[in-house]
Amino acid sequence: MDSRKTVFIEDIKACVDYTIATLGKKIVLAMPLALGKSHAFANEMYRRAKADPEMQLLMATALSLEKPTAASELERRMLEPIVDRIWKGVPDFEYMLDLRAGRMPANVTLKEFYFRAGSFNHVASAQQNHYSSNYTHVARDMMNEVLEDKSDWGFVFCQLAAKQVIDGKTWYSDSCNADLNLDLKRFLPLGRERGIQGLHIAQVNSNLPFMYGDAVSDETFFDVIVDNEAYDAPLFSVPKEPVAVAEHMIGLHVSTLIKDGGTLQVGIGSLGDAISNALLMRHHQPEDYRGIIADLEVMERYGALVDRVGGLDPFEKGLYGSTEMLVGVFLDLYDGGILKRKVYADPIIQRHINDGLLSETITSEAAECILAAGELNPIIGKKTFAGLQQCGFFKSHLRYENFGIWDNETWYSADLRDEGNRQAILAHCIGDRLENGIICHGSFFIGANRFYAHLRRMSEEERKQFIMTGVAYVNQLYGDETIKRLQRRDGRFINAGMKVSLMGSVASDALENGTVISGVGGQYNFVSMAHALEDARSILMVRSTKDLAHGVDSNVVFNYGHTTIPRHLKDIVVTEYGIADLRGKVDRDVVTRLLNIADSRFQPGLLERAKKAGKVAPDYRIPECYRNNYPDALAEKIAPYQAKGLFKTFPAGTEFTDEEIVLGAALRGFKARAASRRLGAAAGVVSAFFRPVPEQAAPYLKRIGLDGPKTFKERLLQKVVLCALADAGAL
Numbered sequence: 001m002d003s004r005k006t007v008f009i010e011d012i013k014a015c016v017d018y019t020i021a022t023l024g025k026k027i028v029l030a031m032p033l034a035l036g037k038s039h040a041f042a043n044e045m046y047r048r049a050k051a052d053p054e055m056q057l058l059m060a061t062a063l064s065l066e067k068p069t070a071a072s073e074l075e076r077r078m079l080e081p082i083v084d085r086i087w088k089g090v091p092d093f094e095y096m097l098d099l100r101a102g103r104m105p106a107n108v109t110l111k112e113f114y115f116r117a118g119s120f121n122h123v124a125s126a127q128q129n130h131y132s133s134n135y136t137h138v139a140r141d142m143m144n145e146v147l148e149d150k151s152d153w154g155f156v157f158c159q160l161a162a163k164q165v166i167d168g169k170t171w172y173s174d175s176c177n178a179d180l181n182l183d184l185k186r187f188l189p190l191g192r193e194r195g196i197q198g199l200h201i202a203q204v205n206s207n208l209p210f211m212y213g214d215a216v217s218d219e220t221f222f223d224v225i226v227d228n229e230a231y232d233a234p235l236f237s238v239p240k241e242p243v244a245v246a247e248h249m250i251g252l253h254v255s256t257l258i259k260d261g262g263t264l265q266v267g268i269g270s271l272g273d274a275i276s277n278a279l280l281m282r283h284h285q286p287e288d289y290r291g292i293i294a295d296l297e298v299m300e301r302y303g304a305l306v307d308r309v310g311g312l313d314p315f316e317k318g319l320y321g322s323t324e325m326l327v328g329v330f331l332d333l334y335d336g337g338i339l340k341r342k343v344y345a346d347p348i349i350q351r352h353i354n355d356g357l358l359s360e361t362i363t364s365e366a367a368e369c370i371l372a373a374g375e376l377n378p379i380i381g382k383k384t385f386a387g388l389q390q391c392g393f394f395k396s397h398l399r400y401e402n403f404g405i406w407d408n409e410t411w412y413s414a415d416l417r418d419e420g421n422r423q424a425i426l427a428h429c430i431g432d433r434l435e436n437g438i439i440c441h442g443s444f445f446i447g448a449n450r451f452y453a454h455l456r457r458m459s460e461e462e463r464k465q466f467i468m469t470g471v472a473y474v475n476q477l478y479g480d481e482t483i484k485r486l487q488r489r490d491g492r493f494i495n496a497g498m499k500v501s502l503m504g505s506v507a508s509d510a511l512e513n514g515t516v517i518s519g520v521g522g523q524y525n526f527v528s529m530a531h532a533l534e535d536a537r538s539i540l541m542v543r544s545t546k547d548l549a550h551g552v553d554s555n556v557v558f559n560y561g562h563t564t565i566p567r568h569l570k571d572i573v574v575t576e577y578g579i580a581d582l583r584g585k586v587d588r589d590v591v592t593r594l595l596n597i598a599d600s601r602f603q604p605g606l607l608e609r610a611k612k613a614g615k616v617a618p619d620y621r622i623p624e625c626y627r628n629n630y631p632d633a634l635a636e637k638i639a640p641y642q643a644k645g646l647f648k649t650f651p652a653g654t655e656f657t658d659e660e661i662v663l664g665a666a667l668r669g670f671k672a673r674a675a676s677r678r679l680g681a682a683a684g685v686v687s688a689f690f691r692p693v694p695e696q697a698a699p700y701l702k703r704i705g706l707d708g709p710k711t712f713k714e715r716l717l718q719k720v721v722l723c724a725l726a727d728a729g730a731l
Contacts, residue, residue: 006219010228012040015201016048018224023154023197025054028146030157030184031061033114035446036177038203039091040231041158046095049108056107056153060131060142062114062519064096065236065446074717077704078663086449086655089234099125113138114519121515132509135324135471135522139183146196155191155198157184162208163227172222174215174468175208179324179443182214182470185221199223206232209455213441213467237449239655240328241270242665243277245635248647249296249576250541251275254494255282256298257310257539257572257579261317261341262490265526268327268446271496271541276329277651280336283314288646295637297625302579309490309537317341322488324474324522326442326466328451332652334439342437342465343487346387348373349434350486360434362393367430371422379403380414392435405429439465441487443474448655475525477532491536493526497564497573499555500542502591502610504570504582505563508540512561520564527569537583538571544599544629547672554602556594558609573597577629591615596626603627659703662730663721670724685719694731697722 009015019027029045031037042059049057067087070076098104104125113131120126133141146155159181162173174181188198203226219225243251251274258264258279266272282289290312293299299306306312318340321330333339342360344350348370352358358366370376370393375384385400398405405412405425412429413421445451445468455463477484497506498517508523510516530538545552556575570582573594580593591610595603603622610616641647654661693701701707706718725731 004223006222007224009224009226012044012203012226012228012231015041015224015226016044019045019154019156019199019201020048020055022199023156025052026056026150026153028058028060028142028150028153028155030142030155031059032159032177032181033061033179033444034063034065034177035236036160036174036181036444037061037064037093038158038160038201038205038226038231039093039233041201041203041226043091043094046108050098050105053105053107057109058150058153059095059108059110060112060145061110062112062138063116063446064093064110064112066096066100066116066119067092073713074667074704074720077706077717078660078667081703082656082660086237086239087234090236091233099123112519113141114521115516117518121517127514127516130516130519132516132520134475134520134524135179136475136525139180139187143184143187143191146191147194151194151196153196155188155196156201157181157188157198158201158203160205160208161202161222161225162210163204163206164210169218171216171218172202172204172225173208173210173212174217175211176446177444178211178213178215178468179471183472201226203231204228205235207235207452209452209458209463211455211466211468212464213469214473215468235449235452236446237452237655238268238446239448240273240650240652242649242661243270243274243647243651244649245638245647246543246576246631247271247274248277248638249634250543250574251278252292252296253298253302253574253576253579254539254541255279255310256293256302256306256312257537257574258319258492259310259490260313260315260319262319262492263322263488263536264319264330264333264339265321265323265491265493265495266327266329267323267325267495269496272327272329273652275494276332277647279315279333279338281646282312283336283338285646286312286314288641288644292638292641292646298578301625302581305579305581315340320438320487321440321442322474322491323440324443324471324526326440326445326468328447328454328652330440330442330466331451331454339439342434342439344391344434344437345483346391346393347483347486348375348384348388349391349393350483354486354489358434360437362431362433364426364430367393367426371416371425376416378415378417380405380416385414390436392431392433394429395431396435398429437465438467441467441469441474443469443471450653450655471522471525475522475529477529485533488529488533489535491530491533492539493530493536494539494541495523495526497540497542498546499557499560500540500573500594501557501559501567502594502606502615503559503587504567504573504590504594505560506540506542506565506570506573507560507562508564510562510564514562523564527565527571530571531569538569539574540565540572541574544575544577544597545602549672552599552601554599554606556598556602556606558606558613576634578626587615588617592620592622595622598629599631600627600629603629657703659699662725662728663700663704666724666728666730667721669728670720673727685716685723689715689719693718693722697725697731700725700730 049055070079111129162175201224202222247270255278315338320341382400497508499507527538530536573580575597578597709715709718
């Protein structure tokens with residue numbers, strides 16, 4: 001920040017007035033990804049641009065959150081109660097409503113670097129205005145656009161912030177979005193040096209949990225602060241997704257690759273929940289866990305890899321999280337006693353912990369070893385002292401003065417060449433236990449309502465273990481590389497892909513025709529880092545097939561016209577049918593290992609393509625043990641464990657009612673089947689008119705408002721629901 005005084009404004013309209021008066025009518029409005037946007041500011045700025053054609057407004061962001069909307073009468077009946085219950089009071093982004101309706105004015109442009117998966121497949125303006133950038137480059141790329149193409153525009157970055165008074169002083173937290181805020185705070189002064197007018201605006205929302213770490217700043221970090229409880233909108237909830245059998249099996253295989261005492265990165269969604277469920281089973285139900293591992297022949301097929309990079313035993317040392325996205329998975333693992341390995345900000349401390357010489361309790365032997373470390377000799381420096389004190393090695397009341405340590409009564413020389421000085425420091429200056437341990441570094445978060453409630457009800461001491469910082473820290477090794485390498489031992493960076501080619505490349509963000517499905521995000525960052533860390537692995541999860549209107553397609557393909565992760569960065573790929581360790585393997589081995597984990601309905605065609613390309617021998621055959629990769633075979637193996645209550649559809653809980661879960665699955669399934677066999681679906685609905693309504697259908701029909709149909713249309717909809725429930729086995 002420069003020396004300008006922070007302006008406090010209570011009214012959003014006044015804040016927008018101030019912004020336009022300061023920056024003019026050409027404005028780049030940058031906003032955080034997902035949860036950290038201010039609805040109030042964004043909507044008011046958008047209204048001004050709509051009302052004033054002389055304004056030019058460019059909004060640069062990602063994941064502009066939208067409540068679900070209905071495309072049919074049945075969907076409306078399903079969604080309205082859910083939306084009212086889960087998203088009650090959550091405002092809409094008016095620019096998103098206009099974008100969907102095709103009425104966004106010509107003087108407003110929306111550019112995003114990440115979409116909710118599949119949400120903009122057929123929206124031309126969104127496809128044309130997508131930033132394809134690594135997460136760590138997004139702030140730079142947004143700022144470059146201003147510096148290079150819009151030097152006469154004003155730049156404003158507006159975010160939500162949490163507020164808390166600590167020891168009589170007011171502090172602000174980036175809370176859910178420290179991801180790019182720290183980068184933009186660095187770029188704003190650079191822009192001002194080049195003549196770009198810019199403002200950094202924070203709108204306080206008391207519903208945000210106050211998170212610690214680099215996310216915390218005082219008022220001087222902002223140009224403008226809007227603090228008015230009238231704008232305390234509820235946080236946007238992302239309900240848990242159902243976890244299918246295939247996803248559970250992917251999570252189970254991944255869980256065998258996680259090493260006790262290691263580091264975990266994983267994203268949001270059903271695959272993340274599947275991994276968490278399997279890890280908790282491994283930790284708390286080892287007998288059942290080893291049983292399903294044996295039934296799937298995991299150790300017979302991949303035992304050498306599991307023994308080398310993972311394990312099957314409970315987590316004695318625990319895991320540390322270093323993740324772009326702090327998701328509910330990490331809180332589940334924390335509650336389950338798995339996320340418990342603490343790391344520390346000082347490299348001397350962390351190195352001695354890694355070497356097994358130091359634990360949370362500081363012994364005299366450990367203290368002597370640390371004082372013998374090269375960084376402390378011959379004289380303890382001020383910076384070194386501060387780093388060690390922050391970790392609790394030196395007692396908190398001490399201070400460094402004149403090349404010595406002062407306790408308000410006695411001065412201890414920091415010259416360790418003198419044995420007397422060393423012994424005096426050991427006797428009087430060393431703490432009993434390490435402090436400020438970190439169990440997770442994260443950059444942004446979004447989740448279900450219970451996730452936010454969990455964070456809010458944590459004690460301050462607990463929440464301080466979850467440090468929010470920028471993607472520049474979490475997603476790469478550059479900068480502070482020494483401490484990052486020490487903290488991220490045995491890193492497992494786990495992400496999802498859409499397609500994997502037999503050559504080992506993975507497409508995760510877009511289709512081969514260029515349609516952007518989501519975005520690169522941090523995936524490339526983490527894959528690259530996994531190759532840069534000596535003991536880390538990248539694990540890419542790919543569902544083996546995808547259900548389409550015309551049938552089932554394989555996600556394991558011979559080649560594909562788009563790549564997110566190039567083949568030279570291939571590592572571990574996991575489908576529901578197993579694990580393919582591709583790192584350092586020649587093309588023949590890459591092809592054969594990926595064939596082994598493909599759906600067996602597609603193996604013959606893939607193998608034939610590989611033979612024609614000369615990538616495998618003409619007489620090569622897929623081993624017999626890998627030729628039973630069928631959904632029914634998996635379902636049969638997992639059924640006994642599901643009967644015991646394992647592998648639930650919502651292992652981490654849900655915001656949906658039991659009736660909504662059954663209805664949702666039934667209607668989705670019916671819709672998919674009807675798309676491929678319309679006549680059969682229609683015949684089923686017609687025949688339902690001549691059958692009585694089953695008694696067990698009553699709660700479902702009541703939930704969807706069709707228990708007493710009054711019109712022919714309502715009777716027709718009721719029969720559709722009954723057919724869907726019957727097809728799903730719910731009746």
